[in-house]
Every structure is written in C-alpha cells, then in structure tokens.
Amino acid sequence: MSEQPLDGAIALVTGASSGIGAATARRLAREGAAVALVARRRDRLDQVASDIAKLGGHAVAVEADITEPERAEDAVQDTLDRLGRLDILVNNAGIMLLNPALHTTIEEWDRMISLNVAALLHITHAAVPHLIYAASTSPRQVADLVNVSSTAGRASRPGSSVYALTKSGLNAFTESLRQELLSERVRVSAVAPDAVDTELVNHLSDTTRDAARRQIAGIEALRPEDIADAISYIVTRERRVAVNEMLIRAGDQAW
Template structure:
C-alpha cells in the first residue's frame, strides 16, 4: 500500500505519548509527515521524538493537557511557530474509566467528558482554521477523531465512557456538514477491543479481569492496526473521504 501522498504534510496528534496516538505519530513520521506530538507526559514525548528522528523523521514534543484551555492555546502557538499551518489532525487522546453509574463517580465522569469530548473540541477549535485554509489553497486537509465501538454497542458499566464516544461520533458526523463543503475531510474511527493503555486506567478489579479475558478470547487489535487505518484514510485523493470506519478484531461480534 502506497502512502506517498502523506509526504510533506504536517500533523498534530493528541494522546501521542502512548497507544494509538503514539503508533499513528510513528507511522505518519515514517512516511514523511512532520508530526507535532501532544500529550501530558513530556518525558515520553521527548523519547518518541528521539526515536522518530533516529529513523529519519521530523517530530516536535509539545507537552499539552487537552482538558486545560490555556495549555491547548500555548500548544497551538508552539506548533504554529515551529511548523506553520497544520493539514492533518488526529484526536487520539482519551480516557476510559468504567464503573457502575450507581457508584456515582462524578470525578471520573468529569474526567472522561473533559478529555474525550471537550478535549477533542478544544483541539478542533485550535486547528480547524488551518485545515480550512489549507483546503482553500488546494491542499489536502484531514480531521480524524478516534471514537469507539462503544458509541453504538452498550457494555455494562461503560455507560459514561460510551456516552462520551457517542458524542464524538455524532460530532464527527455533524462536522462533515460544515467542513465537507469546504473540502476538509472528517473521519471517525471506531475501534473495538484494542491493546492500549486505556485498559490500565481501569481501577475496578472485576472489570479489569473481564477485559483481560476478552483479550485472551478475541485476540484484540494493536495500536499499529489503528495507525495503519489512519494512514490509509488520510493518504487517499483529496476528494475521497472515508467518513466512518468501524474496525473490530475478527472474533468480536
């Protein structure tokens, strides 16, 4: 598969310190994309930049908390100062904290809403003007949001997480009506069971055990599988928008 069309583009990837964000940043950089890496863990980002540069790529570490508007504003300024306009945005930052709603874990609810929904919106607000300007100039412009199969299929104890992902899926659908006519592509990706650090956020021993059992039974996807899909999607001709992709392990119904 040729990803030659990616060469020379400039991307912002959130959640780049691990999982799907890190895998996507690595793959894009390997195909000639300048990648701004946004995440909270500065040390992890610095290590990733070193790895990408050692492989001949270009990357910029930008410690960012997507739940903090001032942090996002500062990151936007830094990216623009270093790279100018961005033409590819990947919203990969996310947090999954399952527990019964009856537990009333409002701190977890707020964290998921702030990261999975409001965090994505802050990044969209910051870089959509770039995407529109690039498209108006005849370039290819992409916004990719990583949602979840949980946006459609209910899982016990994942109600709030699923609701945040349903919001992101709907947001992507609605944004296509605003940005599509301006030649900006919006892609929503909904992975099923995928091996990332999200599972490590689960502090409920019973639910963590259920996840481990699912990985054993279903042979979950890897973060690299999702990165490959993102690279494929964003390397198509600019008039082609792979708008929605649900990607599951073959054994997951």
C-alpha cells in the first residue's frame, strides 16, 4: 500500500465544520483524498479547508443545509463539478437533544429527525449513483459509504428516546443498504462512538448538559481524531475487506 492510500480519491464529509466531521476531513486529506466539506457554517468550513491546505492537502467548502433535498443534491453536484468524482461519503452530520418525553418539545424531536435521518437520506440518495460509478472506474475498484451512528443505536437510555430512534434507524438503514450495494462494490459501514469530546453536548439544556458532563467526568473521553482514525481504517482497506460496523467506547467506559 502506498504512503497515501487514498491518492486520487474524492471524499464528501457532512457536518465537516467541527468535531468528528472536521477531524475526519483532515484525516482523509492526510491519506491523499481531496475532500468536499459540507455543513451550514461557512466560516468554519473555510477554516478547516485552510487547515488542510496548510498540511498539503486539498479541500473545498460546500455550504449547504442538507435537511432540504434540493440542497443535498446541490452539495453532491457541487462536489462533482469542483472535484470531478465521488469515491467516499461520510454521513456525519447530526444533533443530540436529550430530554424526557414529558419535558421536551416536538420541535426538538423534529430537529433530530430532520438532521439525523432525513438529511442523511437526502445526501445518500444523491450520492449513491456516483459512488457506484466510482467503484467501477477508479483504480481502487471500490467506493465507501460510512454512516456515523452512536452507541445509542444499540442501548436506549432515559431521556434519549428519539435520539436512540434516529440512530437505531440509521443502523437498520446501513445494513440494508450494505446488502443492496454489495454487487456494486460500494462498501457500506456504520461507526458507533460514545463519550466523544465534541460540541454535540452544547445543544443540550443546561441541566441535561451538566448531567451528561458529570457522567463522563470520571473517564477520559474519546477525541474526534479517534473516530476519524476508525473511519480512515475502514475506507483504506483493500477491496477484499469490508468493515461493516465498528463500536467505539472510551477505554474507561463501563456502560
């Protein structure tokens, strides 16, 4: 394997303005891929693109609200227009709003379904034909679709009912899509982290955020770069290898 196993490949990463998405974009660029950075915060995207350029990589900022189907399609088309193809899609964009059903709002539930489920479906639907084409025409002879899930998709807890619903649904979608695309040489994988030090908890109410921070206070939380390493491992395997699912917990995490 070359020093840059993704040399010549094109990746699209959603939620790339911070956290796991930004770390993944940097890591894939380090492996040789050109990266389309998709998110809503243009200033953050420009900063990540600048960071990648300083390290000798190439990235383009694609400002888009992919909860809107047309904007998701535009984001994929923008990637193709500017970078020429699409070999890797990382569906990372998501939001976590934790509250008991009695004390939450329907708007919070709708926000999670809109970004965690609908946006993922929009971008995936737009990208799959191009991933299939890349798998049949690229030197790698394989393409990759990686969905960032959560341990909440395996084990539900109080206060996380709809968040768990979105992630368990993501897992089911990923497995079905994996089987559908086997013959097309598009590998479909799920990465399920827990206890990662990101901005995700910033969207919580003060009480819930404090409780979440107390829960992980006694452990060394995962870093975004740890999840980026896992995604990099998945997409840099030889075509004969498919990593279908990866569960990642902090080393001290008991739950």
